[in-house]
Amino acid sequence: MKLLLALFCFCLIPSSLCSNNVSPCSGIFFQRLGCFSVDPPFDNTQRLPQAPSDINTVFRLYTRQNRDVPHLLLPHSRSSVINSNFNGSRPTKIIIHGFLQTGSTEYVLNMTKALLDKAPMNVIVVAWENGATFPYSQAVANTRLVGAQLAALVDTMVQGRGVDVAKVHIIGHSLGAHIAGYVGAMTPGLGRISALDPAQPGYHNFSTEVRLDQSDAVFVDVIHTDAIPYGTIGGYGIIEPIGDIDFYPNAGRHQPGCQDESTYMGLVEDFFGDGITVTESRISCSHERSTELFLASIIHSSSHERHQCYFRAVHCESFEKFMRGECLNCLPNLCPIMGIEAPSSQARGVHYLNTTSSPGFCGFQYFVTLSVSDSSMSYAYGHLELMVIGNQASTGWSHVYLGDILPGNVMTAMILSPVDIGNPIEVRVRAHYIYGLFSWTSYQVTLSQIKVDSIMEFNTHFFCEEGIILRDGEYISLTTPIYEGSNCIWS
CATH class of the missing domain: 3.40.50.1820 (Alpha/Beta hydrolase fold, catalytic domain)
Structure with a gap:
């Protein structure tokens, strides 16, 4: 918004002419x-x-x-x-x-x-x-x-x-x-x-x-x-x-x-x-x-609360990529806080985040990724729900996926929690399958791992167990997370 001197100059005399040989005021x-x-x-x-x-x-x-x-x-x-x-x-x-x-x-x-x-x-x-x-x-x-x-x-x-x-x-x-x-x-x-x-x-x-x-x-x-x-x-x-x-x-x-x-x-x-x-x-x-x-x-x-929520945002090419958890590189000082504290970061450019619908509007953003085993024998269609339990609180059940569930699928979703759960110690996941007119057998899906990320709160956590079978309406619980760099590998 660089203003042009000829159109916007300051004069101290009541005249339609500005000083320094600027053109007459046309407005x-x-x-x-x-x-x-x-x-x-x-x-x-x-x-x-x-x-x-x-x-x-x-x-x-x-x-x-x-x-x-x-x-x-x-x-x-x-x-x-x-x-x-x-x-x-x-x-x-x-x-x-x-x-x-x-x-x-x-x-x-x-x-x-x-x-x-x-x-x-x-x-x-x-x-x-x-x-x-x-x-x-x-x-x-x-x-x-x-x-x-x-x-x-x-x-x-x-x-x-x-x-x-x-x-x-x-x-x-x-x-x-x-x-x-x-x-x-x-x-x-x-x-x-x-x-x-x-x-x-x-x-x-x-x-x-x-x-x-x-x-x-x-x-x-x-x-x-x-x-x-x-x-x-x-x-x-x-x-x-x-x-x-x-x-x-x-x-x-x-x-x-x-x-x-x-x-x-x-x-x-x-x-x-x-x-x-x-x-x-x-x-x-x-x-x-x-x-x-x-x-x-x-x-x-x-606020001086220990687990105070902040509007932490992430630089990403698009909101869709952000929601898929593809932009979680929050190196020191690179994930700014939206609002009054924005200058505390050296970050620049476009940043995304999610907020809640209630006054205060701040939520703790957790990304979960579910990987379907390549050896899973069944095609399925339905809902997946997930809960992350930390050493301080739980996210509660959240809907994370609806659609086809195929061998090798990788599904990422964001859970917005009103409370800080601390470090995750357990993940629970359950399926609600939707059967068509010509569905002759009960669906079941085998997961290979579940990954949990948070924006700057903790390192990536993997939850692994060989042959994690999801049956309709039942939930399975995975505990004892392993940390980033220890991706689940089955022999």
Whole structure:
């Protein structure tokens, strides 16, 4: 999002001309904020920003000294910063809400509280609700002006309190993520931008000049939760990776626990049956989940529980390969934690993980691989279920496979456990076979081994026993695991 000086320059005089022989403003000029135009590359919307007085952006400062009553900061007033509780030596977190939200939206308030609970810091909430309303195209246009206002405030903090911009971290949801991008483009050396499902409409397939990209801060981390092609009932989040590190929980698409409304008529039925509030909640559920995941990551990071859960993610070429357990190389510092702790890893690129459907959303991810013996005499079709028992807890029974079970098959699945089981000491597996009309004999399958992996929790464990026969409805138990490098080999 490198802004063009000719289209976006800062002037201190009320004129439609910018200094240094820059061309006249072809759009609209706002004093001390600059010139705004719809000329390319800013043709992602054919609207100009509304006036600052119409958007009425408010910057609310919260610290541990004023958790409940914010101090109001003004972009061009050093005194508003100096006379507040703002501490220039502490980290600064800036939260920017998205479309149809406000500075008092629940996640904004909860995130502010969680950040202040975590450590002493300055938390600034950018409330631009008057500019974040319908029509959407106008809200897109307004992001540029709000970005300019926030960039001016950051500069005022630098001038008034000696703020190190490397310690400034902007957290933006949806349109707020792109506002953060504009700020970063105007603030060289900005420390970090955390983009929570950056908006897709108006930004997908447009120039990096007008949307967030990895050049907008020293570190840009992105959480994608609604990354499908945009339509009336979904796809509000941008699809492509745009940061230094991009997290795609649950493939970055439909999030667990969100109702999957697949048709426009279904949306209409929801509206008349349950009302506008419920309908809005359903269609934006996956998009909003990014804010809940980031909030949960702050809370998780502040916990001192011994077996605290983290959103550990894995670099992989695709979600499908990740789910097959093909990308479990978590060498030291290479499997990052999604959310507030993302910079603690040197990892970069696209990363995948799975989450649960319940608040907190974090689960311990275990990969299990079942190998069918080459000497198995029977073809079968049915379900396989598996439980991993550790020295601390159990995963419980989980469905791991449905389909044809043939000699030599290797089947991998992921079990998402709400608790840390510790080191695995036992595996139980059972089959439920499905018989066809012309099935004349009872199925039974012979396994050769079961492998259990965890993301960075322990080494690979193999569970072996020669001739592990699975009969319909019965479970078998394997104990005494052997470790990585001791693959089961039968003479």
